[in-house]
Amino acid sequence: MNLETRFEVDGDRAAVRDIVTAAFGQPDEADLVDQLRAGSEPCLMLVAELDGRIAGHICFSPVRVAGAEFGGLAPVAVAPDVQRRGVGSALIRAGLESCLDLGWPAVFLVGDPAYYSRFGFVLAAPLGFGYGEPYFDRHLQVVELREGALQGLAGRVLFSPAFGQTGTG
Ligand SMILES: CC(C)(COP(=O)(O)OP(=O)(O)OC[C@H]1O[C@@H](n2cnc3c(N)ncnc32)[C@H](O)[C@@H]1OP(=O)(O)O)[C@@H](O)C(=O)NCCC(=O)NCCS
Numbered sequence: 001m002n003l004e005t006r007f008e009v010d011g012d013r014a015a016v017r018d019i020v021t022a023a024f025g026q027p028d029e030a031d032l033v034d035q036l037r038a039g040s041e042p043c044l045m046l047v048a049e050l051d052g053r054i055a056g057h058i059c060f061s062p063v064r065v066a067g068a069e070f071g072g073l074a075p076v077a078v079a080p081d082v083q084r085r086g087v088g089s090a091l092i093r094a095g096l097e098s099c100l101d102l103g104w105p106a107v108f109l110v111g112d113p114a115y116y117s118r119f120g121f122v123l124a125a126p127l128g129f130g131y132g133e134p135y136f137d138r139h140l141q142v143v144e145l146r147e148g149a150l151q152g153l154a155g156r157v158l159f160s161p162a163f164g165q166t167g168t169g
Helices: 010-024 028-038 087-102 113-119 134-139
Strands: 003-007 044-050 053-065 068-078 106-110 140-144
Touching (some): 003 087, 010 028, 010 068, 028 053, 028 068, 044 087, 053 087, 068 087, 113 140, 134 140
Antiparallel strands (some): 003 044, 044 053, 053 068
């Protein structure tokens, strides 16, 4: 099994759309990826190739909190027939490294802590960060890629407009 990650190129887009749609069982997240790509903000997109075939995709877009910019991880998707072989983990680890290179010293996401804690993510609410909706507040997580990156910061984490984030607080 040969697993590699690399930056997405234009020719990957159709395969990425198929994989994201299949992974989530609906097109909404693939539409989100398309919207993030088409938006004005710089996004980081990586694909994973398993034995030469595109098997997974990850997307990072900017988030803002208290005037500072960080990365936001969403969505990550792996083709259903090759899940649980480390593709998602490889994408997350490679993506976090690239975020630091891009100048994002921390990364936020909304997801299942049981999965993301293995990559160093911790719940963000106890650190003083919120999403603005109770369910999302409970699932908001963050990892510091540079020690102290979040020091002195707290507040509402604003994701890219493509996420349609509503609510306040
Ligand atoms: C979540 C996802 C990206 C993981 O990719 P993957 O290549 O299967 O993950 P890996 O092989 O690196 O890791 C597999 C491990 O993650 C665990 N895992 C996967 N999804 C999980 C979840 N939602 N909660 C807890 N653990 C999870 C598996 O149980 C497995 O654990 P184990 O190694 O202890 O058996 C993939 O399952 C997927 O595309 N799911 C559908 C889309 C989705 O839910 N994306 C995440 C939300 S944006």
